[in-house]
Amino acid sequence: MLDALFIRITQLPDAALSRAGIGREQAHQLNRFVRQDDTRWLEPGNAVDAGFLDWIEAIRLGLNQRLFLGLFDYEAHYARYQPGAFYKKHLDAFDTASRNRVLSTVLYLNPNWPASNGGELLLYASDGEALLERVLPGFGRLAIFLSERFPHEVLPTRATRFSIAGWFRVNTSLQGAIDPAR
Numbered sequence: 272m273l274d275a276l277f278i279r280i281t282q283l284p285d286a287a288l289s290r291a292g293i294g295r296e297q298a299h300q301l302n303r304f305v306r307q308d309d310t311r312w313l314e315p316g317n318a319v320d321a322g323f324l325d326w327i328e329a330i331r332l333g334l335n336q337r338l339f340l341g342l343f344d345y346e347a348h349y350a351r352y353q354p355g356a357f358y359k360k361h362l363d364a365f366d367t368a369s370r371n372r373v374l375s376t377v378l379y380l381n382p383n384w385p386a387s388n389g390g391e392l393l394l395y396a397s398d399g400e401a402l403l404e405r406v407l408p409g410f411g412r413l414a415i416f417l418s419e420r421f422p423h424e425v426l427p428t429r430a431t432r433f434s435i436a437g438w439f440r441v442n443t444s445l446q447g448a449i450d451p452a453r
């Protein structure tokens with residue numbers, strides 16, 4: 272599965288990726304100061320994406336059985352950080368659109384990642400100051416953390432850095448209207 276995901280993400284043409292923070296809108300441009308990854312949402316209709324989503328679905332069921340998290344669904348995008356790109360310190364559940372994110376996942380797809388490449392994920396305690404973990408984005412490594420609890424950032428990368436970032440969500444629908452995964 273990892274090899275298929277690696278081929279898929281490295282072969283995505285530029286036109287298939289959305290660049291965070293490019294465009295005329297002020298909010299969009301501001302965003303570019305915060306994050307510089309290029310992303311594409313996974314598609315259940317693609318066989319490679321579906322393979323990953325099936326694997327994640329088994330994890331979702333296991334987490335619900337053992338930890339009673341009530342995870343309802345999952346959304347994920349491919350992310351490419353080109354040399355120099357970063358993602359400043361943030362929480363993944365911060366606004367009304369993302370508030371139902373409970374558990375963040377990041378699967379790294381970078382064969383041969385020496386520490387000198389940078390691009391580490393830094394995870395902080397809830398106060399946003401105490402450093403808890405420094406994660407090199409090596410091939411097949413999976414980071415999972417509570418979306419509302421742990422501020423984190425991606426340090427500037429020196430090589431192109433590939434990953435799949437995803438979020439298990441709870442169902443915050445009101446009056447039967449389920450908010451769809453993006």
Ligand SMILES: O=C(O)CCC(=O)C(=O)O
Nearest residue numbers: 358363377392425434436
């Ligand atoms: O790629 C990573 O290590 C983290 C990415 C991230 O924080 C995000 O996409 O929200």
Ligand SMILES: [Fe+2]
Nearest residue numbers: 361362363423
């Ligand atoms: Fe994040």
